Amino acid sequence: MALLPGAAGAQSSAPAPEQHRFHGHRMHHGGGSFHWLRRLNLTEAQDDQIFKLLHEQAPARRELVKTLRKAHADLRSLIEQPRLDRARVRQALEAESKARADLSFMRIDTMGRIKELLTSEQLGKLQEMRAKHRQMRERQGAGWQR
Numbered sequence: 001m002a003l004l005p006g007a008a009g010a011q012s013s014a015p016a017p018e019q020h021r022f023h024g025h026r027m028h029h030g031g032g033s034f035h036w037l038r039r040l041n042l043t044e045a046q047d048d049q050i051f052k053l054l055h056e057q058a059p060a061r062r063e064l065v066k067t068l069r070k071a072h073a074d075l076r077s078l079i080e081q082p083r084l085d086r087a088r089v090r091q092a093l094e095a096e097s098k099a100r101a102d103l104s105f106m107r108i109d110t111m112g113r114i115k116e117l118l119t120s121e122q123l124g125k126l127q128e129m130r131a132k133h134r135q136m137r138e139r140q141g142a143g144w145q146r
Contacts, residue, residue, distance in 0.1 A: 036129060037114070040122045049117050053110065061106060068099035 037050065075092040078085060115123060 039129065040125055046117050050114055053113055064099055064103045068096065068103060071096035071099050
């Protein structure tokens with residue numbers, strides 16, 4: 001499971017081959033992308049801890065994504081049947097909802113664990129970044145409401 005290129009804000013232009021620096025890593029599906037970590041100027045130790053955290057949870061995240069995709073495909077298949085089997089549709093909806101909730105919880109839990117690794121200055125910067133992002137989304141949303 002991938003995360004973020006150059007997340008640590010290192011001074012050198014390219015990390016040494018043995019350093020990961022989240023090269024090529026992105027967390028998609030329920031985790032959102034963690035590209036914003038680059039702007040927090042992580043220390044090498046923080047970078048390493050986050051890298052380890054994300055890689056340890058990657059197999060579980062992948063299984064949840066697979067479960068969600070299967071539940072969604074099952075639901076779509078049921079809906080396309082000539083006769084609607086309401087009980088099976090309900091089961092498929094519940095399976096899809098559970099997988100989506102599990103992925104959301106994993107994303108929120110991951111964010112909480114990452115926040116525990118940040119300094120107070122980094123947490124402040126993160127709050128600023130999130131507030132700006134929220135304002136931008138609200139402005140964009142206002143355009144759709146016209």
